[in-house]
Amino acid sequence: MNANENPRLWMYHHMVKSRHFEERIKPAYFEGKSPVFNMAKGPLPGEMHLSDGQEPCAVGVCAHLRPDDSVTATHRPHHVAIAKGVDLNAMAAEIFGKKSGLSGGRGGHMHLFDPDVNFCCSGIIGQGLGPAVGAALAAKMRGSDAIAVAYLGEGAVNQGAFHEAANLAAVWKAPVIFVIEDNAYGISVAKSQCTAVARNSDRAAAYAMPGHHVEGNCPDAIHAVAEMAIARARSGQGPSLIEIETTRLEGHFMGDAEGYRPAGEVERLKALDPIPRYRARLEADGFEASELDRQERLAREAVDAAFDHARTADYPEPEEAFDHVFV
Amino acid sequence: MSSSDQSVTAPRPEQPQAQRRQTIAKSMAEAIAQEMAANPAVLVMGEDVGKLGGVFGTTGGLLDSFGPDRVRDTPISETGFIGAAVGMAAAGMRPVVELMFVDFFGVCMDAIYNLAAKQSYFSGGRVACPMVLMTSVGGGYGDAGQHSQCLYATFGHLPGMKVVIPSNAHDAKGLMIAAIRDDNPVIFMFHKALQGMGWLGTVPGSITHVPEKDYAIPIGKAAICRTGEDITLVGLGATVHQALAAARKLEAKGHSAEVIDLRTIAPLDRETIIASARRTGRLLVVDDDYLSYGVGAEIITSVCEAALGDLKCAPVRIAHPDIPIPFSPVLEHFVLPSAEKVEAAALAMLGDTN
Numbered sequence: 001m002n003a004n005e006n007p008r009l010w011m012y013h014h015m016v017k018s019r020h021f022e023e024r025i026k027p028a029y030f031e032g033k034s035p036v037f038n039m040a041k042g043p044l045p046g047e048m049h050l051s052d053g054q055e056p057c058a059v060g061v062c063a064h065l066r067p068d069d070s071v072t073a074t075h076r077p078h079h080v081a082i083a084k085g086v087d088l089n090a091m092a093a094e095i096f097g098k099k100s101g102l103s104g105g106r107g108g109h110m111h112l113f114d115p116d117v118n119f120c121c122s123g124i125i126g127q128g129l130g131p132a133v134g135a136a137l138a139a140k141m142r143g144s145d146a147i148a149v150a151y152l153g154e155g156a157v158n159q160g161a162f163h164e165a166a167n168l169a170a171v172w173k174a175p176v177i178f179v180i181e182d183n184a185y186g187i188s189v190a191k192s193q194c195t196a197v198a199r200n201s202d203r204a205a206a207y208a209m210p211g212h213h214v215e216g217n218c219p220d221a222i223h224a225v226a227e228m229a230i231a232r233a234r235s236g237q238g239p240s241l242i243e244i245e246t247t248r249l250e251g252h253f254m255g256d257a258e259g260y261r262p263a264g265e266v267e268r269l270k271a272l273d274p275i276p277r278y279r280a281r282l283e284a285d286g287f288e289a290s291e292l293d294r295q296e297r298l299a300r301e302a303v304d305a306a307f308d309h310a311r312t313a314d315y316p317e318p319e320e321a322f323d324h325v326f327v
Numbered sequence: 328m329s330s331s332d333q334s335v336t337a338p339r340p341e342q343p344q345a346q347r348r349q350t351i352a353k354s355m356a357e358a359i360a361q362e363m364a365a366n367p368a369v370l371v372m373g374e375d376v377g378k379l380g381g382v383f384g385t386t387g388g389l390l391d392s393f394g395p396d397r398v399r400d401t402p403i404s405e406t407g408f409i410g411a412a413v414g415m416a417a418a419g420m421r422p423v424v425e426l427m428f429v430d431f432f433g434v435c436m437d438a439i440y441n442l443a444a445k446q447s448y449f450s451g452g453r454v455a456c457p458m459v460l461m462t463s464v465g466g467g468y469g470d471a472g473q474h475s476q477c478l479y480a481t482f483g484h485l486p487g488m489k490v491v492i493p494s495n496a497h498d499a500k501g502l503m504i505a506a507i508r509d510d511n512p513v514i515f516m517f518h519k520a521l522q523g524m525g526w527l528g529t530v531p532g533s534i535t536h537v538p539e540k541d542y543a544i545p546i547g548k549a550a551i552c553r554t555g556e557d558i559t560l561v562g563l564g565a566t567v568h569q570a571l572a573a574a575r576k577l578e579a580k581g582h583s584a585e586v587i588d589l590r591t592i593a594p595l596d597r598e599t600i601i602a603s604a605r606r607t608g609r610l611l612v613v614d615d616d617y618l619s620y621g622v623g624a625e626i627i628t629s630v631c632e633a634a635l636g637d638l639k640c641a642p643v644r645i646a647h648p649d650i651p652i653p654f655s656p657v658l659e660h661f662v663l664p665s666a667e668k669v670e671a672a673a674l675a676m677l678g679d680t681n
Contacts, residue, residue: 070418103451113450120417120454127437130410137411138418141370141396148414161437164407171402324452325486326511 001295003063009295011059011219012282015275017299018058018079021088022050022250024307025095029254037255043096043311046108051079053217053249056274057181058083060222061149061242064230070135070148072128073121074181075110080151081121086114088302092310099316100309106324126152126159129178133169136176136233147175147233154243155186157200163207166241170207175233177226178241183248188260204241212242217274220281247272349537350523352384354496355461355515358503359386359423361541363393366421369507370397372408373425382427383463383522405435409460413442416458421507426462429478429516443512444487459506461515464492465565465615467663468519468527472651475659477616479563480625482514483592489513489546490593494521494567497535498590501544508543518564532568549596551603555585558609558673561600561626563589566613566664573669582677592622597629604630608639609676613664618646640676645669 003010025048032042039046051058054076062083065071073080081091087102094101095109102112110123118135122128132150139146156162157180169176180200184191197203204211210232212225222244229240247269251258258266279292349357363369371386377400380387390398401408405426412422426432432439439460446456466475482490489511493499499517506513521533552567553574560570567588574584585603589596604610610630612623623644630642645664653659674680 070414072414101451103449103453106451107449111445111449113446113454115417115450115453118418120450122442124437124441127406127410127442130407130412130438131414131417131442133407134411134414134416134420134422135418136414138415138420141420160434161406161410164402164404165410167402168404168407168411172399324448324450326489327447327452327455 007063007223008220008282009287009291011063011223012278012292013295013299014059014083015055015219015278016296017303018051018055018082019275020300020303021078021082021092022052024303025050026254039255048109048254049076049252050250050254051076053247053269053274054181054183055079056217056219056222056278057151057179057244057246060219061177061179061226063223064226065149066146067117068144068146070118070132070146071151072132072135072148073119073151074128074153074156075121075123075125077110077112077121081112081114081119084119085117086112086119087116088306089309090114092306093313096310096313097315098310098313099320100313103324104320105316126156126161128152129161129165132176133165133174136169136174137172140175145234147177147230149177149179151179151181153186154180154182154184154191154195154200155189157203158195166207166209166239169239170209173236173238175236176239177229177233178239180241180243182243182245185248185252187252199243201241201243209238210240212240214242214244217244217246217272219274219278247274249273346536347539348534349496350384350529350534351493351496351499351517351521352387352523354500354537355385355503355517356380356387356389357537358500358541359507360389360392362504362507363389363397365541368419369421369423370399371423371425372399372401372412374401374403374427376400376425381425383517383519384524385425385461385517405431406438409435410438410442412458413438413446413456416443416456417446417454421457423459423461423507426460428474429462429464430473430476432478432481440485440488444485447511448487455510456512457510459503459513459515461517463519463522464516465518465520466652466659469654469656469659471654475652477516477564477647479516479592479614479616480621482516483595483622483625484620487512488593489591490516491546491591492516492518492564493590494562494564494588495533495535496523496537498544498550498588500537501542502546502590504541505543505546509546513546516564520565530565530568532571544590547591547594547596549599550588550590551585551599552588553584553586555583555607557583557607557677558611559585559587559600559603559607560669560673561587561589561610561612563592563614563622566615569664569666569669570613572666573673576666576670577673580674580679582673582679584673595625595629597633600626601630601633605634605637608637610638610642611669611673611676612642612644613669614644614646615664616646617649618644619649621646643672643676645672
């Protein structure tokens with residue numbers, strides 16, 4: 001499906017695909033980890049950061065992107081990777097540590113690279129921003145109108161890397177969009193406790209770039225704002241910053257007891273789940289329920305096929321650990 | 328220093344009648360200029376690399392030749408511009424970025440060791456990182472402990488990066504060209520005592536004949552810059568010259584010292600070092616980085632693992648002790664390695680107590 005021809009249906013399809021991807025991870029992650037939770041056990045060892053609730057941030061922006069546009073994402077990357085078009089089978093296989101994974105099992109869920117669609121992510125807060133500026137600058141120097149998008153959380157804005165990258169992008173008019181997913185928490189610490197301004201979009205003024213603030217976690221609103229920012233970048237006018245108020249429906253990582261949340265918060269947020277809300281909105285706007293059902297089914301089938309592949313794929317030979325330290 | 332030691336490299340280049348003698352600074356800039364002329368993907372970024380031509384002369388003349396689009400003065404934002412270089416390299420550009428002093432790595436190391444050095448691995452070899460990070464190292468001129476460190480081992484320890492350290496202008500040009508052409512991140516560490524800046528004392532042996540044409544020196548290959556029979560002296564950067572000076576003193580006392588210039592520490596040319604140590608039976612490593620967990624430890628361990636039975640005495644390392652580099656010349660020169668320290672240690676290993 002083409003995001004240009006029917007962006008709203010495309011966004012719905014990819015939100016469902018991303019959510020179903022996370023839903024498939026959940027039971028697999030706890031295999032081998034009960035009754036005693038041990039992160040090292042089971043088919044999905046290590047930390048697992050799920051993106052439930054943040055799908056609008058991914059689809060609203062990525063609906064505008066081409067394969068030659070670059071995206072750098074965060075430690076919570078699945079929704080963005082799926083919206084950017086990362087190969088689902090290779091991504092799922094990577095998360096299961098399999099040979100057919102994106103990097104043959106060397107990176108895992110926080111380190112996904114797919115050069116076919118110019119996607120990568122890093123597990124270190126704020127550190128994808130410099131590379132996004134570089135990717136944008138490379139496009140500009142080559143005379144291409146490709147752009148770059150750097151995703152970051154609201155907590156990452158307090159990293160020096162954000163300020164360095166934002167200033168550099170503005171000074172060099174790099175075609176890059178900084179997309180802040182404000183899910184209100186840096187692991188357990190609330191935004192209000194650690195960030196001096198209520199809206200990080202206000203900080204854009206410090207770098208002479210437009211700062212947009214989007215409330216409501218609605219794909220349509222994000223899509224509209226991203227369209228402006230991306231048009232500005234493609235036409236050589238430089239970077240923009242978009243802060244999106246979104247919701248983290250799960251813990252920081254799987255196994256997070258979330259004792260830092262106020263009572264009732266999770267239930268309140270789940271009642272605002274953006275996917276059923278968006279479906280209702282689409283139906284109210286005349287989309288056929290049968291077509292939405294069909295998109296859901298197609299999305300789920302693609303994810304299920306990817307998980308079937310990942311579960312049955314071979315592990316790498318141990319000696320393959322020594323490959324690809326250098327190209 | 329005698330004229331015979333002034334072209335410290337091996338295999339020694341043909342010495343033409345009219346030598347084209349140059350500093351390391353000039354040779355680095357020349358190498359970058361030739362690669363920029365040959366390949367439009369090559370560009371330079373860093374603090375003061377434009378009009379100033381680099382605080383240590385590494386980019387002299389480049390702005391005039393190639394313009395501000397390809398020779399970019401950056402804000403004082405190492406995390407920002409080194410991170411940007413990683414993204415540019417992923418996109419097929421070949422950035423040469425300057426970290427003015429290696430001591431500044433603390434403000435930007437993530438971009439170096441977590442991004443640049445792991446881009447290939449985490450992409451299963453599908454995303455290259457053809458970038459060069461050039462950075463000044465070394466003390467001895469009273470700049471104290473935040474502007475005088477070498478940190479060779481810090482970078483050599485971390486996988487995914489190649490680390491080169493030229494001791495002379497000939498090698499600096501060839502190693503820079505090789506570094507720019509390499510599809511992997513290369514840390515190019517140039518020693519301030521060798522750089523050839525007018526305002527900074529320069530070891531004469533670092534100024535050598537440099538061919539005008541472009542040439543690459545293979546990364547990962549050490550040079551035997553003086554052959555000998557009785558002891559192997561291993562140095563890198565500035566300490567190569569200390570080892571050579573000590574070798575001359577030893578020769579006057581009847582001892583034949585072989586001197587190895589590492590040129591690269593990652594990957595380390597263990598083969599050349601081990602072969603030499605097997606032949607001479609004595610191994611002395613001279614390093615101006617911190618002692619513990621250092622280059623000397625790695626080399627000595629490598630030789631002991633492979634050739635312990637061939638050694639006639641315990642290997643020895645000379646390095647900067649595990650203290651911050653002090654300011655006062657009285658303190659600094661007490662702790663830095665020197666030709667005299669190398670000679671004394673070698674004589675002790677040779678059992679020469681005269």
